[in-house]
Amino acid sequence: xxxxxxxxxxxxxxxxxxxxxxxxxxxxxxxxxxxxxxxxxxxxxxxxxxxxxxxxxxxxxxxxxxxxxxxxxxxxxxxxxxxxxxxxxxxxxxxxxxxxxxxxxxxxxxxxxxxxxxxxxxxxxxxxxxxxxxxxxxxxxxxxxxxxxxxxxxxxxxxxxxxxxxxxxxxxxxxxxxxxxxxxxxxxxxxxxxxxxxxxxxxxxxxxxxxxxxxxxxxxxxxxxxxxxxxxxxxxxxxxxxxxxxxxxxxxxxxxxxxxxxx
Numbered sequence: 001x002x003x004x005x006x007x008x009x010x011x012x013x014x015x016x017x018x019x020x021x022x023x024x025x026x027x028x029x030x031x032x033x034x035x036x037x038x039x040x041x042x043x044x045x046x047x048x049x050x051x052x053x054x055x056x057x058x059x060x061x062x063x064x065x066x067x068x069x070x071x072x073x074x075x076x077x078x079x080x081x082x083x084x085x086x087x088x089x090x091x092x093x094x095x096x097x098x099x100x101x102x103x104x105x106x107x108x109x110x111x112x113x114x115x116x117x118x119x120x121x122x123x124x125x126x127x128x129x130x131x132x133x134x135x136x137x138x139x140x141x142x143x144x145x146x147x148x149x150x151x152x153x154x155x156x157x158x159x160x161x162x163x164x165x166x167x168x169x170x171x172x173x174x175x176x177x178x179x180x181x182x183x184x185x186x187x188x189x190x191x192x193x194x195x196x197x198x199x200x201x202x203x204x205x206x207x208x209x210x211x212x213x214x215x216x217x218x219x220x221x222x223x224x225x226x227x228x229x230x231x232x233x234x235x236x237x238x239x240x241x242x243x244x245x246x247x248x249x250x251x252x253x254x255x256x257x258x259x260x261x262x263x
Contacts, residue, residue, distance in 0.1 A: 216243075
C-alpha cells in the first residue's frame with residue numbers, strides 16, 4: 001500500500017505534502033536504466049463505482065550485470081499528486097543477460113478515492129483524481145547499481161461511463177420521422193453513483209440492415225442531465241446507436257444498438 005498509505009492521509013496535515021507531484025528527475029548509480037514503460041498494455045485505466053481495478057505496469061530495465069529487483073513503484077495524478085493505488089506485486093522476466101521486463105501489479109478501488117471528497121481538504125472533489133497520471137520507480141541491478149526514475153510513463157485514469165439508446169416509433173414508415181433518445185452518465189467517485197454528463201457532443205450512428213458498417217448521421221449535445229434526443233428521417237431499416245469519444249477524465253463508450261424495422 002505504498003502510495004495509497006501516504007495519500008490516504010488527506011484528511012490530516014500530511015495531505016499537504018502530496019498535493020503537488022514531485023518534479024521529474026532521475027538519479028542513482030551506475031548504468032542501470034528503465035528504457036521502456038507500458039501501463040495497462042497501452043490503454044486507459046477505467047474505474048467505476050464498485051469494483052477494484054488491477055492494472056500492470058511493465059518496465060523494461062537494462063544493466064550490464066543484470067537486473068535484481070524493482071524496489072519501488074508508484075503512480076499518481078501528475079497535476080495534484082494524488083494516487084489512491086496499491087502496489088501489490090512485481091514479477092521480473094529475464095530477457096537476456098542484461099535486460100529484464102519487470103511487471104508491477106497496481107490496484108485501485110473507488111472506495112479508496114472517495115475519502116478525498118469527504119471534507120479532508122477544503123474544496124476538494126474526489127473526481128479530481130481522474131486525468132493524466134505518471135509512474136515513478138526505483139530499480140536495482142545485481143552489481144548494486146540503482147536508479148530512481150520519476151515520470152517514466154504517463155497514462156490516464158478515467159471515470160467509467162454508460163450510454164443508452166432508444167429509437168422509436170418501431171416500426172416506422174419509410175420516410176417517416178424517427179426519434180432517437182439516449183442518456184450519457186459517468187461515475188462519480190464523490191458519491192459512488194452514476195450521474196448525467198452535461199454538455200457533451202455525442203455521435204448518432206446508423207447501420208443499414210445487412211451491413212456491417214456504421215456511419216455517423218449527426219452529432220447531438222447532452223442536456224443538463226445527460227439526456228439526448230434528436231429526430232432523423234427513416235430511409236431504411238437498420239440499427240441506431242450513440243457513440244461518445246470520451247474526454248481526458250471520462251471513458252469513451254458506445255451504446256447498445258436499437259434495431260428499427262420499416263412498416
